[in-house]
Amino acid sequence: MASDAHGTPLGADAAEHGHGAGLAHHFDSYEQQKDSATLGMWTFLVTEILFFGGLFAAYGVYRSLYPEAFRASSHTLSIQLGTFNTVVLIASSLTMALAVRGGQTGKGKLAAALLVLTLILGSVFLVVKGFEYHEKFVEHHVPGASFHFEGPDALHAQLFFSLYFLMTGLHALHMVIGIVLVAYVAKRAWGGAYTPENHNFLEGTGLYWHFVDLVWIFLFPLLYLIGRH
Amino acid sequence: MPAHVQPLKVYFGVFLALMAFTALTVSAAFVNLGPANTFVALGIAAAKATLVILYFMHVKGNTKLVPVVILSGLFFLFLLFLFLAADYGTRGWLGVPGR
Numbered sequence: 001m002a003s004d005a006h007g008t009p010l011g012a013d014a015a016e017h018g019h020g021a022g023l024a025h026h027f028d029s030y031e032q033q034k035d036s037a038t039l040g041m042w043t044f045l046v047t048e049i050l051f052f053g054g055l056f057a058a059y060g061v062y063r064s065l066y067p068e069a070f071r072a073s074s075h076t077l078s079i080q081l082g083t084f085n086t087v088v089l090i091a092s093s094l095t096m097a098l099a100v101r102g103g104q105t106g107k108g109k110l111a112a113a114l115l116v117l118t119l120i121l122g123s124v125f126l127v128v129k130g131f132e133y134h135e136k137f138v139e140h141h142v143p144g145a146s147f148h149f150e151g152p153d154a155l156h157a158q159l160f161f162s163l164y165f166l167m168t169g170l171h172a173l174h175m176v177i178g179i180v181l182v183a184y185v186a187k188r189a190w191g192g193a194y195t196p197e198n199h200n201f202l203e204g205t206g207l208y209w210h211f212v213d214l215v216w217i218f219l220f221p222l223l224y225l226i227g228r229h
Numbered sequence: 230m231p232a233h234v235q236p237l238k239v240y241f242g243v244f245l246a247l248m249a250f251t252a253l254t255v256s257a258a259f260v261n262l263g264p265a266n267t268f269v270a271l272g273i274a275a276a277k278a279t280l281v282i283l284y285f286m287h288v289k290g291n292t293k294l295v296p297v298v299i300l301s302g303l304f305f306l307f308l309l310f311l312f313l314a315a316d317y318g319t320r321g322w323l324g325v326p327g328r
Contacts, residue, residue, distance in 0.1 A: 035294070054309070057310060090244065093285055094285075210285050217278055221273070221274055
């Protein structure tokens with residue numbers, strides 16, 4: 001049996017203090033525990049916002065300096081695939097939000113099923129992204145020695161594609177981490193680990209997943225939809 | 230049922246709104262609005278982000294500390310954009326190369 005620092009079994013400790021399973025000793029109530037977890041997760045997400053914010057700032061600077069190169073480069077991206085992926089990712093956010101609701105209402109099996117659906121949708125997004133990357137490699141639109149671009153200002157078109165690969169690549173890395181987390185949480189949810197009182201890990205994973213969706217909501221118009229008229 | 234559980238219709242309503250905004254932003258990209266195109270696209274993205282944050286991420290109805298943390302982060306992001314714009318926007322005003 002697990003025990004705390006004083007060698008008291010945790011179960012006995014919980015019974016003595018009158019707090020239930022799933023409530024850590026240093027919290028007064030489930031509500032306080034949940035608020036702390038939420039606040040901690042948001043603090044992390046704010047650092048992530050600033051992390052991606054630096055890339056968006058670089059994008060803003062170079063787009064304002066070389067608008068023609070950015071416009072021409074953006075036209076080489078597939079608006080159909082971009083829109084499809086946007087729909088897939090927003091749908092995965094819905095299934096994630098519903099999975100968290102399943103945790104809130106004590107429906108672990110339903111939450112697990114919705115989490116599996118979420119990671120399937122996330123995987124679809126990554127597969128489509130993979131096909132898009134493949135096309136960029138075939139067309140020599142990857143910055144570097146073999147870069148080739150027919151449009152105006154090919155030199156600065158490389159800046160667009162550098163930012164494209166950096167921003168979507170970093171976003172995709174977050175998706176891979178998210179998919180691993182979702183798979184783990186799905187397994188735990190199926191085993192009944194989450195109760196209406198404490199499903200903080202599930203909720204935190206949900207916040208992370210929605211954050212990844214938020215980044216894409218801004219990436220999509222800025223990368224795919226420039227100067228289409 | 231605990232008080233903080235949102236009704237299902239909220240989730241599906243937000244999802245439909247996000248889909249409508251996606252259709253709107255793709256359509257708007259094909260209309261020539263001049264420089265306003267970028268701001269329309271960013272405005273729609275901000276509206277979508279607000280819906281996700283408030284309803285999918287449960288910031289609405291949560292402890293008030295959360296919006297404080299988010300807005301403080303966004304404030305520093307705003308400072309980054311502001312000073313970058315002030316720098317790049319005013320280069321060349323002195324007529325000296327590189328200044």
